[in-house]
Amino acid sequence: MKSTNQSSKVKYIAYLGIFALAIAFPYISPNRYYLTVVTLGFIYAIAVYGLNLIVGYLGQLSLAQAGFFGMGAYTSGLLSLKLGLSFWLSLPIAAAATTLLALLVGLISFRTRGHYFVILTLCIGVIIHLVIEKWDSLTGGVRGLIGIPIPTSIGPIAFKSLESQYYLVLAFLILTIFVMSRIASSLVGRTFKSIRNSEELAATLGINVMKSKLLAFGIAAFFTGIAGALFSSYIRFLGPEIASTHLTFEFLLFLLIGGQATIAGPLVGTLLASAITESLQFMQEYRMVVFGALLILIVKFFPGGLVGATKTLKAKLEKRVNQGKKSGTNLPSKGESHAAKNRGFN
Amino acid sequence: MDLLIQQIFNGFTLGSIYCLVALGLTLIYGIMQVPNFAHGHLYMVGGYVTFFMMTLYGINYWLSAIIAGVVLAVLGILLERIVFNPMRNSPSTNKFIAAVGAMMFLEAAARVLWGSDFRSIPAIYDNVVMIGGVRLTEQRLIIIAGAVILMVALYVFLKHTLIGSTIEAMAQNRDGASLVGIDVNRVAMLTFAVASILASAAASLSGPIFLVYPAMGSLIIMKVFVIIVIGGMGSIPGAVLGSFILGMTESLGATYISSDYKDVIAFAILVLILSLRPSGLFAKGGH
Known part of the structure; x- marks a missing residue:
């Protein structure tokens, strides 16, 4: 009991430390370039949290996520550019519109299962991309949207500087992580996981599978829409390629590197992959060659990603330490280690 | 009227290309139960090999196509050994992701090796046959004839x-097959080889009309998925029928509906079909 208390205290301190680091980052970052990279990484991470809910917790591989990201970005961008709406109005509208679209997509696609679901969502993502690209009069087609305004200031807080935009994005990221961790530990989260493990079993237990799937899909799209809206006001230029399946695959990569079905995974994976991408800039062309191969290696050898692998390692270490304590020595005899192994299985 | 017949002919050409790629995909699905996302990229590599054989080494068109087929058969077998065979017992989501990884790898590799330019396989059969008011180019006739010959050959095989x-x-029946002494590994490799050869042939045949570029695999793979979903995944007659349905619809849709949205049509059909029949048009039931 005491040790779990202690470990939760350690965790608490670690969280505080990470939080302090995130707050202090603009001041300790050696140059503005890193700040830009991290801000963009945070925006993507918000979308990856959405994907994590669908792929990690619900166990459904949706490949329409970049489409939703594009939907959020273009809705917000168009509203503020063409109607002159304030960012604080266009962001919630974009999130709501994306959620609505996702619910519609979900109603159709969750009637299918397995391979059909993956292919159908992939096709829906492509449709969204193509519509954005071809609807020239509204979206500017391949030329894109230029000159999207930065977020309007609220009272004395303006978002002109890079630092202030960093904090804005950080605030949304923290909100996302908070909501996601609450969902993960709630009954709803466990409902999602039960669907991932077995849809038939979940249905037998009285879970409304369709409703739960739609809920997860809607929440994921809501955050993806927010990420899209943040992207549009941060980058201030939108091209149709942000809705292409390439971005979906990148999100998937970020998620898998970090670790699916974990709370830290999406952030860790996104930041790490962004950092690698930026440091490999001189070999930009080879980037996807490396990442493609990496994706295969990860699903084969580390399906839990970095966070998953750390957890496994930690569990192994703890087991060893516990064994050591019980037998009074650091090297347990063979019989005891067998017993411990058996306990582990139970 | 002439326009209609012309578009039907073009639809047949398009359908023939789709058919060759779709047959390979459906064969692999039948054996591995995994949608091979990288299949369109095998088609792309086939196009490039043919192109380089002709332009760099001056080898004639048909021989180049055969060499491309051999190269692709080897590539297909490698893909099976390196990516799909080790993932045999993984959850299906992981298999998809591995296939996506293979796809990203092949496309990026093509960009690195050959650049992003659009290239065209030199056309050697560019005469036009006029029947009534309809223009039939020789290359398009070759595509249709080639596809038919390969389909018959596959059937016989x-x-x-x-x-x-x-x-x-x-x-x-996988277990049944291994019980009667069929080497499951060998069959998997064989299937990948055959499927890759079909994809390569499709690219060699269509290269002089459509262009060769690294992203050509991404578009065709999605269309071919639409086809095998329409036709029922794993079904060979379904894949053939689905290909011609899609080829026709696209060709006629581009003319009579909107050429801007012709690529959307395919996906819209799929969404429509799956909303009405969630397990495909000709599903064999229970998969």
């Missing part, structure tokens, strides 16, 4: 040769 029938046997 699967139904009338011992080694071909092992593929069907394994698609029907």
Whole structure:
């Protein structure tokens, strides 16, 4: 009991430390370039949290996520550019519109299962991309949207500087992580996981599978829409390629590197992959060659990603330490280690 | 009227290309139960090999196509060994992701090696045959004839040769097939080889009309997925029928509806079909 208390205290301190680091980052970052990279990484991470809910917790591989990201970005961008709406109005509208679209997509696609679901969502993502690209009069087609305004200031807080935009994005990221961790530990989260493990079993237990799937899909799209809206006001230029399946695959990569079905995974994976991408800039062309191969290696050898692998390692270490304590020595005899192994299985 | 006949002919050409790629995809699905996302990229590599054989080494068109087929067969086998065979017992989501990884790898590799330019396989059969008011270019006739010949060859191979029938046997029942002494690994490699050859042939045939570029695989793979979903995944007659349905719809849709949105049509059909029949048009039931 005491040790779990202690470990939760350690965790608490670690969280505080990470939080302090995130707050202090603009001041300790050696140059503005890193700040830009991290801000963009945070925006993507918000979308990856959405994907994590669908792929990690619900166990459904949706490949329409970049489409939703594009939907959020273009809705917000168009509203503020063409109607002159304030960012604080266009962001919630974009999130709501994306959620609505996702619910519609979900109603159709969750009637299918397995391979059909993956292919159908992939096709829906492509449709969204193509519509954005071809609807020239509204979206500017391949030329894109230029000159999207930065977020309007609220009272004395303006978002002109890079630092202030960093904090804005950080605030949304923290909100996302908070909501996601609450969902993960709630009954709803466990409902999602039960669907991932077995849809038939979940249905037998009285879970409304369709409703739960739609809920997860809607929440994921809501955050993806927010990420899209943040992207549009941060980058201030939108091209149709942000809705292409390439971005979906990148999100998937970020998620898998970090670790699916974990709370830290999406952030860790996104930041790490962004950092690698930026440091490999001189070999930009080879980037996807490396990442493609990496994706295969990860699903084969580390399906839990970095966070998953750390957890496994930690569990192994703890087991060893516990064994050591019980037998009074650091090297347990063979019989005891067998017993411990058996306990582990139970 | 002439326009209609012309578009039907073009639809047939398009359908023939789709058909060759779709047949390979559906064969692999039948054996591995995994949608091979990288299949369109095998088609792309096939196009490039043909192109380089002709332009760099000056080899004639047909020989280049055959060399491309051989190269692709090897690539297909490698893909099976390196990516799909080790993932045999993984959850299906992980298999998809591995296939996506293979796809990203192949496309990026093509960009690195050959650049992002659009290239065109030199056309050697560019005469036009006029029947009534309809223009039939020789290359398009070759595409249709080539596809028909390959389809017949595939049929004979699967139904009338011992080694071909092992593929069907394994698609029907994996355990049963290994019980009667069929080497499951060998059949998987064979299937990948055959499927890759078909994809390569499709690229060699269509290269002089459509262009060769690294992203050409991404678009065709999605269309081919639409086809095998329409036709029922794993079904060979379904894949053939689906290909021609899609080829026709696209060709007529581009003319009579909107050429801007012609690529959307395919996906819209799929969404429509799956909303009405969630397990495909000709689903064999229970997968």
